[in-house]
Amino acid sequence: MEEWRFIDFGLVDIRDMMAMDEAILKGDEGNTFFFWTPKKSIILGYFQKADIELNLAHCKDYTITRRISGGGIAFSDDRCRQINYGVVGVIDNDRFALDIIESYKQICGVLIDTLIDYGLNAAFRPINDVIVDNKKISGNAQTRWEGKLLQNGTLLLDFDIEEMLRISNIPKEKFMDKKIASVREGLTWLDRELGEQIDMEEIRNVMKRKFEERFNVRLKPGTLSKKEKELTKSLLPKYYSDEWTYL
Amino acid sequence: MDAAIKTKQGLHKSKGGLIRSFVRTENGIIKDISISGDFFLFPEDAFFKMIQELKGIPARREDIERKIQEVYIDENIQSPGTFPADFAESIMKALEG
Known part of the structure; x- marks a missing residue:
C-alpha cells in the first residue's frame, strides 16, 4: 500500500506553523497529512485586512498572522480544543481533483x-464548510502551487462564540444567505453535539484512520x-512581520 | 494601497464569501481602492493585480465589471462562488455611500 507522510506538530505558535505549512507545500517530500494545535491566536485569510476584519483593541493578547490561502479568520482561544489539520497533495485528478470544490x-x-x-449528521456545504444539522463545525481553506494543493482546516471541539464576536467585526450580512439569524445559530462544536468531552488524541486517531481509508494509503x-526546515527558516520573518500580517 | 481607506464600506456577500470595499474617487475616477474579505481566489496574487488595474478607471459599474473581467481572463482567475459582478457590486455599494 502507498505510504504518505504524517506529522503531528503538537502545540505551536501559529507563525511558526504557517511557515512550516508553506514549506511543506513548496518542499518536495510528497503527499503529507499533518495536525497541529494552535496557541491563543488569530489567523487571517489571505485577502483579509486586520483593521477591517478585527477589533484590534480586543486582540492585544492574541498572536496574529495571515496565511497564504483565502477564506476567513481562524480563531483559537486558551482552551485549545480544536483540531487543526493540513494536507499537501499532488493534484492528480484522482485523489486530489483539479476542480476546486471537488477537492x-x-x-x-x-x-x-x-x-x-x-453518530453525527455531518455533511459538506460548498464551498468549504463541514456542517452538522446545518451548523458549521469545520472551516477549511485551500491554496494551490505548482500542481499541488495545500488545505488547512479546523474541527471545533469547543468554541467561545462570544469571544470570537468580541475580537472580530463580523457583519450580520455574513450569515444572511444561510437561513440563520446569527452567528450564534450558525456554528456548533463537537463537545456540544455529543454532550461530552472526547479525548483529542482519540479524535485525531479516528481522523487518521478515516484519512487512510478515504485515500487508500x-x-x-x-x-x-x-x-x-531551511525553507521554514527563510519564511519565518514574513510570518512574524507586521507588513505581512497588517496587509 | 495597503492600509484600508477610511471611506464608507461597500459590503456584498457572494456565495463564495464576504467582499468589503473601500473606494476613493476624484472627478468620477477611482483614485484608491481597498478590498478585504473571506472569499477564495486563485491564483491569489492576481487579486492584487486586479486592485491595481481598477485605479484610474471611471467609477461606473460597467467599467469596473469590464476591467475585472479582463483581469480574470488575463490571469486565468478562478474564484469559486464569487464572480466579477460580485466585486463590482461591492465596489458600487461603497461608491453609492
Missing part, C-alpha cells in the same frame, strides 16, 4: 467520515526534511 469535498470527507463515526510518521 474540498474530497478532503472534507475525512472530517465528515469522522463525525459520522461519532498508509500514513507513516515522519518529520520535516532538511530542505523543508
Whole structure:
C-alpha cells in the first residue's frame, strides 16, 4: 500500500506553523497529512485586512498572522480544543481533483467520515464548510502551487462564540444567505453535539484512520526534511512581520 | 494601497464569501481602492493585480465589471462562488455611500 507522510506538530505558535505549512507545500517530500494545535491566536485569510476584519483593541493578547490561502479568520482561544489539520497533495485528478470544490469535498470527507463515526449528521456545504444539522463545525481553506494543493482546516471541539464576536467585526450580512439569524445559530462544536468531552488524541486517531481509508494509503510518521526546515527558516520573518500580517 | 481607506464600506456577500470595499474617487475616477474579505481566489496574487488595474478607471459599474473581467481572463482567475459582478457590486455599494 502507498505510504504518505504524517506529522503531528503538537502545540505551536501559529507563525511558526504557517511557515512550516508553506514549506511543506513548496518542499518536495510528497503527499503529507499533518495536525497541529494552535496557541491563543488569530489567523487571517489571505485577502483579509486586520483593521477591517478585527477589533484590534480586543486582540492585544492574541498572536496574529495571515496565511497564504483565502477564506476567513481562524480563531483559537486558551482552551485549545480544536483540531487543526493540513494536507499537501499532488493534484492528480484522482485523489486530489483539479476542480476546486471537488477537492474540498474530497478532503472534507475525512472530517465528515469522522463525525459520522461519532453518530453525527455531518455533511459538506460548498464551498468549504463541514456542517452538522446545518451548523458549521469545520472551516477549511485551500491554496494551490505548482500542481499541488495545500488545505488547512479546523474541527471545533469547543468554541467561545462570544469571544470570537468580541475580537472580530463580523457583519450580520455574513450569515444572511444561510437561513440563520446569527452567528450564534450558525456554528456548533463537537463537545456540544455529543454532550461530552472526547479525548483529542482519540479524535485525531479516528481522523487518521478515516484519512487512510478515504485515500487508500498508509500514513507513516515522519518529520520535516532538511530542505523543508531551511525553507521554514527563510519564511519565518514574513510570518512574524507586521507588513505581512497588517496587509 | 495597503492600509484600508477610511471611506464608507461597500459590503456584498457572494456565495463564495464576504467582499468589503473601500473606494476613493476624484472627478468620477477611482483614485484608491481597498478590498478585504473571506472569499477564495486563485491564483491569489492576481487579486492584487486586479486592485491595481481598477485605479484610474471611471467609477461606473460597467467599467469596473469590464476591467475585472479582463483581469480574470488575463490571469486565468478562478474564484469559486464569487464572480466579477460580485466585486463590482461591492465596489458600487461603497461608491453609492
